[in-house]
Amino acid sequence: MAQIKAGNIAKGMFIIYKQAPHQVMKTEFMNPGKGSAIMRTKLKNVATGTVSEFTFKTNEFVEEAEVDKSERQFLYQDGGDFVFMDPRNYEQVSVPGRLLAGKEKLLTTNLAAIILILDDQPIGVRLPPNVVLKVIEAHEAVAGNRINAPKKPVIMETGLEIQAPLFIKTGDKLSIDTDTGEYLARVN
Amino acid sequence: MKTWQRLKQEPGLWPQYRLREQVLETIRQFFKQRGFHEVQTPLLLPIPGAEPNLEVFETELRTATGKKRRAFLAMSPEYAIKKLLAAGGGNCFEITRSFRNEEEVAVGHSAEFTILEWYHTGVDYLTIMETAEALITTVIKLRQPNLKAWQYQGKYYDLTCPWPRYTVASVFDKYAGIAIETLVSESELVEATAKKGYQVEKQTTWEQAFYQIYFNEVEPKLKALSRPYFLVDYPVQQAALARKKADDPRSAERFEVFVAGVELGNCFSELTDWQEQAQRFKADLKQRQHAGKTLYPMDVDLIEALKSGLPETAGMAVGVDRLIMLAGDLPTVAETLFFPTKELFDL
Numbered sequence: 001m002a003q004i005k006a007g008n009i010a011k012g013m014f015i016i017y018k019q020a021p022h023q024v025m026k027t028e029f030m031n032p033g034k035g036s037a038i039m040r041t042k043l044k045n046v047a048t049g050t051v052s053e054f055t056f057k058t059n060e061f062v063e064e065a066e067v068d069k070s071e072r073q074f075l076y077q078d079g080g081d082f083v084f085m086d087p088r089n090y091e092q093v094s095v096p097g098r099l100l101a102g103k104e105k106l107l108t109t110n111l112a113a114i115i116l117i118l119d120d121q122p123i124g125v126r127l128p129p130n131v132v133l134k135v136i137e138a139h140e141a142v143a144g145n146r147i148n149a150p151k152k153p154v155i156m157e158t159g160l161e162i163q164a165p166l167f168i169k170t171g172d173k174l175s176i177d178t179d180t181g182e183y184l185a186r187v188n
Numbered sequence: 189m190k191t192w193q194r195l196k197q198e199p200g201l202w203p204q205y206r207l208r209e210q211v212l213e214t215i216r217q218f219f220k221q222r223g224f225h226e227v228q229t230p231l232l233l234p235i236p237g238a239e240p241n242l243e244v245f246e247t248e249l250r251t252a253t254g255k256k257r258r259a260f261l262a263m264s265p266e267y268a269i270k271k272l273l274a275a276g277g278g279n280c281f282e283i284t285r286s287f288r289n290e291e292e293v294a295v296g297h298s299a300e301f302t303i304l305e306w307y308h309t310g311v312d313y314l315t316i317m318e319t320a321e322a323l324i325t326t327v328i329k330l331r332q333p334n335l336k337a338w339q340y341q342g343k344y345y346d347l348t349c350p351w352p353r354y355t356v357a358s359v360f361d362k363y364a365g366i367a368i369e370t371l372v373s374e375s376e377l378v379e380a381t382a383k384k385g386y387q388v389e390k391q392t393t394w395e396q397a398f399y400q401i402y403f404n405e406v407e408p409k410l411k412a413l414s415r416p417y418f419l420v421d422y423p424v425q426q427a428a429l430a431r432k433k434a435d436d437p438r439s440a441e442r443f444e445v446f447v448a449g450v451e452l453g454n455c456f457s458e459l460t461d462w463q464e465q466a467q468r469f470k471a472d473l474k475q476r477q478h479a480g481k482t483l484y485p486m487d488v489d490l491i492e493a494l495k496s497g498l499p500e501t502a503g504m505a506v507g508v509d510r511l512i513m514l515a516g517d518l519p520t521v522a523e524t525l526f527f528p529t530k531e532l533f534d535l
Contacts, residue, residue, distance in 0.1 A: 028292060028294050029292040029294075030292055030294065031241060031242070031288075031290070031291055031292060032241070032399065035241060035395055035396075035398070035399040035426075036241055036393075036395060036396060036399070036479070037241070038399060038400075038403060040403065053408070054404060055399075055400065055403035055404050056400075057387070057392075057396050057399075057400055060387040060389075061387065
C-alpha cells in the first residue's frame with residue numbers, strides 16, 4: 001500500500017483511517033501562525049457512510065487505499081440501485097444510490113462513468129466532467145425580467161431541473177457540468 | 189465573474205462590501221475616544237518578523253544610483269510600533285495591511301490582510317480582554333444590535349459581556365484529559381500523544397503534539413459553545429513575545445479571542461526584557477532555518493529599543509477582515525473584499 005504525507009491528502013482520495021477505508025470529503029491546509037502547518041480533513045467511512053473530522057500533522061504518513069477505477073456503462077435503475085456494465089465482458093455491477101450523492105438525474109443509458117471498487121465492493125462513482133441531456137420542458141421567458149435574472153428553469157429528459165439561458169427551447173441538447181449541476185452550453 | 193462585475197450586475201450587494209468602511213471608521217472612533225494615537229508604520233521593511241512558522245514576501249529595493257537592499261513586506265506592524273513605545277509614544281493603534289506567503293487559501297485567510305494592532309501602556313493582558321470585548325461588540329452591533337441572540341451563518345450566539353475566560357491548561361485537562369504537568373513537559377506531552385494513538389515519530393516536537401491534541405480534541409468542543417471565549421495563559425513554549433506569568437512561569441501572559449469559533453486576535457503582556465527577547469529571536473530564527481523558511485538577521489534595532497527601556501505594555505492584534513466577515517454574517521473573508529487575493533491571482 002502506498003504511503004503518502006498527510007500534507008498531500010486531497011479531496012476525493014481514499015485513505016486508511018482507524019484501520020478502515022475512508023473517502024476524503026474536504027481538506028484544509030492550515031498554518032496556525034503560532035504553530036507548524038496542519039491538514040484538517042473531513043473523512044467518510046466508505047462502508048458505513050459515517051463522517052468524521054481529523055487533523056493531521058502535515059508531515060505524518062497516511063496510507064492511501066488501493067482503489068480500482070474502471071470504466072462502466074450505465075444500464076438502468078433497479079429500485080434504489082443503479083446497474084452499470086463492463087462493456088468488455090458484460091459483467092454487471094449494482095451501485096447503491098447513496099454513492100451517486102444526488103447526481104442520479106445526470107445519468108442516461110450507456111453513459112460511461114468510472115466506478116471505484118475496493119475489496120470487490122463499489123464505493124464511489126465518478127461521472128465525466130459534463131454530460132449531454134435533452135430538454136423536455138422549457139417555457140417562454142417572461143419579458144421584463146431580463147436584467148437581473150437572465151436565466152429560466154428548464155426540465156431535462158431525466159427529470160433534472162436546471163437554470164438555462166432564455167433562448168433554450170424544448171428539444172435542445174444541453175451540456176451540463178456534473179460537478180455543479182449547472183448549464184454549460186447548447187450542443188444541438 | 190469578478191467581484192466588480194457582480195456589483196455592477198447586482199447593486200444590492202454594495203452594503204455587504206461597504207460594511208468595511210463602517211467597521212474601519214468605528215475602530216478609529218473607538219480608539220480616538222480612548223485617547224489612543226493612530227500611527228502608520230512601513231509596509232516595506234529591511235527585516236520582517238522572526239515568527240518561525242510564517243513565510244514572508246521578499247523583494248529588492250534598488251536606488252537610481254545602483255544601491256541594492258533586500259526588502260520584505262511586513263508580516264505585522266509589531267516591531268515598528270514597539271520602537272515607538274520605547275521612544276515614549278504612549279498608547280497607540282494602527283490599522284494596516286500585512287502580508288503572509290505560503291498560507292492556505294481558506295475561508296479565514298488571505299495572503300494580504302488588514303490587521304489592527306493596539307498597544308496600551310501601564311496595563312497587562314487583563315485590561316486588553318475588556319477592551320477587546322468592548323471593541324468587538326461595538327463592531328458587531330453595527331449590523332445586529334441584539335448581542336443576546338447574535339446570529340452568524342444560521343447559528344445563534346450569546347455575546348453579552350463579560351466573555352468566559354478559559355486557561356489553556358484547563359481546556360486540555362477538561363477535554364483531552366491532559367494535566368498541566370504533562371502539558372508543559374516536552375517529553376511527557378509527546379508520550380501522551382502517542383498513548384492516545386496519534387502518529388508520533390522521533391522528530392515529533394512538543395508543539396506538534398500540542399496542536400494535534402488541540403485541533404482534534406479541544407477545539408471541536410470549544411467551537412460547539414454558543415459563547416465567545418478567551419483562551420488564556422499559553423504554555424511558555426507558545427509564549428512568542430509574551431512575558432511569563434509572575435506566579436506561574438510555566439505559562440505566559442498571552443490570550444487569543446474566539447467568536448463563533450473564529451480566532452479574531454492574539455494578545456500579549458509584552459516581553460520587555462531585551463536579553464530574553466534576543467534569546468527568543470535566536471531560537472526562532474534557528475527554527476526558521478530548520479523549516480527551510482526565508483532567512484534574514486535578527487532585528488537588532490528592536491533589541492536596542494527594548495534595552496533603552498520599553499514601558500510595561502500589553503498589545504493586541506486583530507484580523508480586521510475576519511471581524512468584518514463576522515459582523516456582516518458572511519461565510520468567508522473573500523466576501524468582505526472588492527478584490528479578493530484568490531480572485532486576483534486565480535487561486
